[in-house]
Amino acid sequence: MDDLLLLIISSPSGAGKTTLTRKLLEAFPDFTFSVSHTTRLPRSGEVDGQDYHFVDVEQFRAHIRENSFAEWAEVHGNLYGTSLAELERSRKEGKRGIVFDVDYQGARQIKARLPQAVGVFILPPSLDALHRRLQKRATDSEEVIERRYQKAQLEIEHYLFFDYLIVNDQVEEAAAHLRGIVHAERSRRARLANHAETLLRS
Numbered sequence: 001m002d003d004l005l006l007l008i009i010s011s012p013s014g015a016g017k018t019t020l021t022r023k024l025l026e027a028f029p030d031f032t033f034s035v036s037h038t039t040r041l042p043r044s045g046e047v048d049g050q051d052y053h054f055v056d057v058e059q060f061r062a063h064i065r066e067n068s069f070a071e072w073a074e075v076h077g078n079l080y081g082t083s084l085a086e087l088e089r090s091r092k093e094g095k096r097g098i099v100f101d102v103d104y105q106g107a108r109q110i111k112a113r114l115p116q117a118v119g120v121f122i123l124p125p126s127l128d129a130l131h132r133r134l135q136k137r138a139t140d141s142e143e144v145i146e147r148r149y150q151k152a153q154l155e156i157e158h159y160l161f162f163d164y165l166i167v168n169d170q171v172e173e174a175a176a177h178l179r180g181i182v183h184a185e186r187s188r189r190a191r192l193a194n195h196a197e198t199l200l201r202s
C-alpha cells in the first residue's frame with residue numbers, strides 16, 4: 001500500500017474546518033496541504049499559491065480540458081479544483097500525508113478515483129452555532145453568509161460519503177479527534193503488514 005495518507009476534510013462553511021486543518025498540519029509536519037485552484041477572488045490575507053491558486057474561468061477551463069484535475073466542482077457559484085500535480089508534489093517532497101479541503105462533490109470524486117482516501121466530515125454542534133460562526137467571519141458579505149448558511153443543510157445531507165464525523169464544539173477537542181483519526185489510519189494492518197512480514201522473515 002502507498003504510504004501516502006490521503007485525507008479529505010470537508011464541512012459546511014463555518015464549521016471550523018480551516019482551523020482544524022491548520023492545527024492538523026502543525027501537529028503533523030510530514031503532511032502537506034493540497035492547494036486547490038479556484039476562480040473565487042482572494043479574501044484579504046489570502047496568499048496566491050499558498051491558500052489557493054487563484055485563476056480566471058478561462059485558465060480553469062484549460063485545466064479541465066487538459067485533464068489535470070483529480071476533481072473539480074462548482075461551489076457557491078465559483079469553480080474549485082484539485083490538480084493531480086498536488087499529489088505528485090507531496091510524493092516528491094517525501095510527505096506521508098496530504099489534506100484535501102474540498103466540498104462533498106470533491107470528496108465523492110476523490111473517493112471514486114482514489115478509494116484509499118479517508119474522508120472526514122466536520123459538523124457544527126448546531127445550526128445556530130454555524131450561523132453565528134459565519135457572521136463572525138467578517139470577510140464575507142451578508143448575502144454570501146446567507147447563501148452559505150442555506151447550503152449548510154444540503155452539505156450535511158452528504159455525511160454518508162465520509163468515513164469519520166467530528167462534531168466541532170470545542171476546537172481543541174475536535175483537533176484531538178482529528179489527530180486520533182490520523183493515528184488510527186496509520187495503524188491500519190494494510191499499512192503495517194510489510195513491516196510485520198519483514199520481522200517474520202528476519
Ligand code: 5GP
Pocket residue numbers: 010011012013036037040071072073075076080081082101102103105106107
Ligand atoms: P472557500 O471559498 O470558503 O475557501 O471554500 C468554499 C468551499 O469550497 C469549501 O467547502 C471548500 O472545502 C471547497 N473547496 C475548496 N477547494 C476545493 C476543491 O479543490 N475542490 C472542491 N470540490 N471543493 C473545494
